Amino acid sequence: MKPIESRPFRPAVPEADLPWDQVTLSVVIPCYNEIDTAEELLRKVREVPLRLEVIVVDDGSTDGTRDLLTRLRKEGLVDRLVFHEQNSGKGAALRTGFAWATGDVVVVQDADLEYDPSEFPLLLEPILSGKADAVFGSRFLGGPHRVLLYWHSVGNRLLTLLSNMLTDVNLTDMETCYKMVRRELLQSLPLSADRFGIEPELTARLAQAGARIYELPISYHGRSYEEGKKIGWRDGFSALWSIVKYNLMPPYVPSWKGSAVPPWTAGRSVPAGDSETPGLVEGGGDAPPEEKSGA
Numbered sequence: 001m002k003p004i005e006s007r008p009f010r011p012a013v014p015e016a017d018l019p020w021d022q023v024t025l026s027v028v029i030p031c032y033n034e035i036d037t038a039e040e041l042l043r044k045v046r047e048v049p050l051r052l053e054v055i056v057v058d059d060g061s062t063d064g065t066r067d068l069l070t071r072l073r074k075e076g077l078v079d080r081l082v083f084h085e086q087n088s089g090k091g092a093a094l095r096t097g098f099a100w101a102t103g104d105v106v107v108v109q110d111a112d113l114e115y116d117p118s119e120f121p122l123l124l125e126p127i128l129s130g131k132a133d134a135v136f137g138s139r140f141l142g143g144p145h146r147v148l149l150y151w152h153s154v155g156n157r158l159l160t161l162l163s164n165m166l167t168d169v170n171l172t173d174m175e176t177c178y179k180m181v182r183r184e185l186l187q188s189l190p191l192s193a194d195r196f197g198i199e200p201e202l203t204a205r206l207a208q209a210g211a212r213i214y215e216l217p218i219s220y221h222g223r224s225y226e227e228g229k230k231i232g233w234r235d236g237f238s239a240l241w242s243i244v245k246y247n248l249m250p251p252y253v254p255s256w257k258g259s260a261v262p263p264w265t266a267g268r269s270v271p272a273g274d275s276e277t278p279g280l281v282e283g284g285g286d287a288p289p290e291e292k293s294g295a
């Protein structure tokens with residue numbers, strides 16, 4: 001496996017004059033019992049023609065995913081592998097991954113194959129060109145998608161409607177996995193949800209921080225419950241509560257004071273990341289990297 005930096009750079013979007021080679025994209029992958037998909041997913045991520053920092057957080061898997069990830073880390077597919085000793089939920093896994101991110105921009109990538117990493121450059125373009133601080137990939141804006149689970153999609157639209165009413169931003173897919181955010185903004189947000197409440201929480205905090213949010217159509221290869229989909233109607237009800245909680249109750253997030261002109265638009269050159277560090281981390285939790293052993 002060749003390191004990503006040695007590959008020719010091929011942006012997948014037309015704006016060729018953007019500083020694609022000056023940003024590092026941290027890809028945070030929460031992973032819980034995904035032995036059937038994790039390897040193929042990681043290979044797809046590594047094919048993306050961007051400078052990447054790949055952070056995988058294993059959330060207490062019990063199906064052999066941990067050993068698989070350890071092997072893939074040795075193979076060079078993973079830059080940073082963090083293990084949660086106990087299953088704690090997608091939100092907890094994301095908070096661990098966000099704390100470790102050192103790239104300029106962070107994107108969430110589920111470990112199943114429902115979302116396609118080859119769309120990262122499309123999502124990155126509004127951030128790279130300085131228009132957006134965060135970009136959501138929407139499954140409901142006309143991109144190609146497998147049709148299934150009608151009532152699930154109705155649930156998603158209702159949750160998005162309620163979230164929009166309280167955040168006053170007009171998203172079409174609040175629950176999407178594809179949320180890409182400038183790292184400094186993301187790490188400034190007070191996130192606390194352990195499970196799927198992280199989606200409305202992240203959305204609410206970005207809106208409260210006054211982030212410039214863009215939305216783009218993405219493709220979606222949904223899986224059925226037989227194929228391993230885990231999220232269910234209970235998660236829907238808990239999302240309702242999360243939307244109310246993170247929008248109407250403290251803490252109240254002040255406006256983000258970050259620069260509207262990101263450094264890469266001024267031609268900054270960003271180092272490729274610390275490939276000398278061991279990257280394999282036992283434990284996890286939310287502490288920032290400098291407070292952990294093995295960093």
Ligand SMILES: Nc1nc2c(ncn2[C@@H]2O[C@H](COP(=O)(O)OP(=O)(O)O)[C@@H](O)[C@H]2O)c(=O)[nH]1
Binds near residue numbers: 087088232
């Ligand atoms: N369901 C579930 N997913 C988790 C957990 N911790 C991390 N994840 C990861 O979070 C992502 C989203 O979960 P997934 O089951 O695909 O959600 P769904 O596709 O919406 O049903 C996947 O990459 C999971 O591996 C957890 O405790 N439960």
Ligand SMILES: [Mg+2]
Binds near residue numbers: 110112114
């Ligand atoms: Mg999924």
